[in-house]
Amino acid sequence: MDTLGYGVCRLSVVAVRQTPEAQAPLVTQLLFGDHYEVLAVPDSKQWIYIRMHFDGVEGWISSEQHHGITQEYFDQINHANFKITTDLTSNILYKKSPLTILMGSIVPISNSELFKMEEQFAFNGEAKSLGQKRDGEFVKAIACKLINAPELPGGRTPFGIDTAGFIQLVFKIAGYSLPRNLDLMREKSIEQPEVGDVIVFGNSDKMGIWLEENKYIHVQGRVRIDTWEPVVKKETRFLRIL
Secondary structure, three states: OOOOEEEEOOOOEEEEEOOOOOOOOEEEEEEOOOEEEEEEOOOOOOEEEEEEOOOOOEEEEEHHHOOEEOHHHHHHHHHOOOEEEOOOEEEEEEOOEEEEEEOOOEEOOOOOOOOOOOOOEEEOOOEEEOOOOOOHHHHHHHHHHOOOOEEOOOOEEOOEEOHHHHHHHHHHHOOOOOOOOHHHOOOEEEOOOOOOOEEEEOOOOOEEEEEEOOEEEEEOOEEEEEEOOHHHHHHEEEEEOO
16 A cells, blocks of 8 residues: 555554544554554545554554654654653643653654754653663563553553553563564563563463563553463463563
8 A cells, every 4th residue: 555644643642443433443552753654545534544653553543633744754753763751651842832641652852863853842751762772670660660551452551551552562662673463473482581571371462571480460451460370381481572
């Protein structure tokens, strides 16, 4: 499908849906700073079909929540090492207006500006460089910040998240790109897990992050910490991402 244009999320969170209807199930969510390609705009122009640049997920967003950018700006974003937020919520000034953004949002601030910014931002929260890779203890700390986040199919925020969104978001903040479709993960299986490894239960849509002392954090009704029982070892495996 040909690209018709480009966009970037300039709201705290934007729903990406399976079909162009307000009641349609979530496919995923855009967080502030996520950029995307525009693939289709129906005649009604109420919905826009997009493909996220980060993981290639496609879906529909409301045209009222679309923020168009030039191809030049889109390409520049791809090559800039921006900051990714690590607080559950942060406040920014965007075009002199206050906006609350969520953990895992991308703010276009870097140590060396590669280009003239098209927009004006002010941000003073906790963040790290998007491309900086961190260790298992960092993964653990970020994952634990999401404890008690409610389960929400298609969600990827502290206010609603699913297994795929949880795994993907935590590792994105740590500097690693994982697909939204967990079946596509190809990481190496290991025997002895360490802090920050991924535990897989049976099929890959049931996953968690290994903490320590037989404990793991995962999504089941909410983000929670449970104890792994060795008696079910034959039904689980471990993956090393870091």
